[in-house]
Amino acid sequence: MSGNGQQNPTGVNQVQPCGPTDSVPELQGRLASAPVLPIFPDMTTGEFSIQVDHHPILRPAAFTSRFPRPLGELPIPLWLVDLLELDADAPINRDEALRLAVRDMLRYWGHKPAGRGKPASEYLVRAVGEGVLESINAAVDVCNVVSLHSGFPIALVDLDLARPPFRVRPGTPEESYVFNASGQEMALKGLICLHDSAGPCANPVK
Known part of the structure; x- marks a missing residue:
């Protein structure tokens, strides 16, 4: 079934965006079906x-x-x-319990959530504990x-760079992802990934 209740022969959930005119009951009804990805769009761009x-x-x-100025110009409270x-x-x-549930979620499509493949939320705990996590921008x-x-x-995505169509699907054996400024890559086979028109652009690990 698709997100709008119509038959979807592709087996992919087509989740429609939630706009500011949705009533609370309508929104609750749309969020009741899983998986659901509510999008609150920038109405100036559609x-x-x-x-x-x-x-x-x-x-x-x-x-x-939407931010009023480039992030590098905004003070961080x-x-x-x-x-x-x-x-x-x-x-x-x-x-x-949640930590284990997140790992189970990542395993479903074949990803191994350990080592460099552990969830980003676990990396943050370690980085803060080691004193290596610094403020970046707001x-x-x-x-x-x-x-x-x-x-x-x-995951954080810059919509000035990412381009639709967007899809959440497992990474393929051929796909990889540059996850830092030095150009290091990670293999994406079986990992939950957000893809835009150019390929994978975000995931819950890096």
Whole structure:
């Protein structure tokens, strides 16, 4: 079934975006079917959707944000930087059950969530514990804070660079992903990945 309740012979969930005119009951009804990826579009550029391949325990979610200036020009609030600590007074807390559930989610398509392949949320815990996680910019810091304290891996995508159509599907044996400025790559076989028109552009590991 597709996200709008119509038959979808491809086996891919076509998830339609949720706009600001949706009523609460309508929105709740649309979120009741899984997997569901609600998109709150930038209305100045029009709506878009994300397809999600069938995955029984994946519960993806997404949102868009617009910043008034380039991120490098925006000040980073001190309260946000203070939350980049394991013992920060955060309103949410990660737990072991969720950590294991996230790993199970990553295993479904064949990925091995260990070593360099562990969830980004686990990497953040280690990086903070070792004192190597630094503030980057407001957008990245917000995502890192939420991921660190909730235990959910979060990926950040620049929509000025990524291009639709968007789809969440497993990486293939031929696909790889450059995950840092030095050009290091990771193999994506079996890993949950967001793809744009050019290929994989985000995942819950790097």
